[in-house]
Amino acid sequence: MPEFNLNKSACSSCGTCVSTCTPGHLKMNTNPEVVADTMCIECGHCEAVCPEGAINISGPELEAPMVDISSKISPEDMGNYMRNRRSIRNYKKRPVPRETIEEIMDVVRFAPSGGNQQLVEWIIIEDPQKTRELAGLVIKWMEKLAEENSPFAQVLPVESLISVWKSGLDPILRGAPNLFIATAKSNEGSTPMDGTIALSYLDLLLPSFGLGSCWAGFLQMAADFEPIREFLGLKDSEVFLGALMAGYPECKFFRVPKRKKLSVRYI
Ligand SMILES: Cc1cc2nc3c(=O)[nH]c(=O)nc-3n(C[C@H](O)[C@H](O)[C@H](O)COP(=O)(O)O)c2cc1C
Known part of the structure; x- marks a missing residue:
């Protein structure tokens, strides 16, 4: 204490x-x-x-002095910033420089965590070739599902994803140069939720750096596949919490896509 x-x-x-x-x-x-x-x-x-x-x-020094900008960001600006965040599915080839990643992650470490445990750890892929290799392992997992006639293969469009991959495109990690993976030493208490919150912080922060991201759902589904765990160097008890592809967006959005009306009950 x-x-x-x-x-x-x-x-x-x-x-x-x-x-x-x-x-x-x-x-x-x-x-x-x-x-x-x-x-x-x-x-x-x-x-x-x-x-x-x-x-x-006692313990580490206080963080850098607080700069209070909450009164300078209007709800309208913040609302527009959040509404304009999009899942990015095509990226420029150039990876995000290490200094920028460090700047980003120095903010992400302020994401809330249950009991202030701060148990989320990160694996960050900086080499686009490695991202592609990892996407290839997800495809291998899908091929195995198809071979085994797994019920998962009935739900997931594995055959079409495999054929898109074979055509040279990457439907899994979308050719993203970078990948941010949240992990933890073990699965305890609120760590899965903490991982999602930390990734959401990252997702929301990236556009302010001119960057974009997309949740790596297929990778998440395949995360227990042994070749993937091995590729990421995950130890037996370590858990994969989630991942975001990231990089400089190749395209720009001109409109906010339509969404369902909010469903809310006030009591
Ligand atoms: C948990 C989760 C997993 C996702 N996985 C993928 C994915 O594997 N590939 C993909 O292209 N988009 C993925 N998405 C992005 C969603 O399709 C996207 O958030 C949704 O269509 C809304 O678009 P928007 O984020 O631009 O508002 C995922 C999103 C979430 C929250």
């Missing part, structure tokens, strides 16, 4: 840290006090929320 250090002379006893904290960790006396260390999820909110900067949590 990190140490909770309070500068009592700076503390104004406003209690904001206690009300922001997970229940049972801090309580307010004259000043905030730790009740039960076991309840701390190391979210760092107490240190980040204190108006006086009176709290210091």
Whole structure:
């Protein structure tokens, strides 16, 4: 557990840290006090929320100073940004430079996670040839399904996907130069959901870098196929949480595609 250090002379006893904290960790006396260390999820909110900067949590230094732009992004701009995000299915050949990937992933690490566990890890493919090889393994998995007459092969259009692949196109990873794969050391608690959330952060962030992405659903379905696990170097207990193809979009959208009306019940 990190140490909770309070500068009592700076503390104004406003209690904001206690009300922001997970229940049972801090309580307010004259000043905030730790009740039960076991309840701390190391979210760092107490240190980040204190108006006086009176709290210091042991461990790594605070992140770079906060730049609050929430009042500068209008709901309209944000709404348009989100409505305009599209699944990209054709990419320029050039891969995303490593520095850009690092910049992106330094934001993605702020995705929320259950209990602040931060258990999502990443495998990032930077070599378009490797992305193609991996797509080929998904096709191998599909060929196996077809051979075995698996019920999966009745649902998935495996025959047409295989024939598109044989024609030289890539219907699996769409010729994307890069692939971002979320993994975890083991499947526990909220890790599958954490993986999806982290990937959604990535998906939504990429257009701001002039990049596009698409969820790699076929790869996800084939992820337990041993040659794929081997290709990715996944250890026995490691789990594949999901993946996004990514790269510079080859085409531009001019309209927002139609979507169903929202179904919502207010109670
Ligand atoms: C879980 C998931 C898996 C997907 N898998 C694929 C895929 O394997 N190939 C593909 O071209 N698109 C895939 N998509 C993209 C969807 O087809 C796409 O999100 C949908 O058509 C809506 O388009 P939009 O994302 O541009 O709004 C996937 C999307 C999700 C959420």
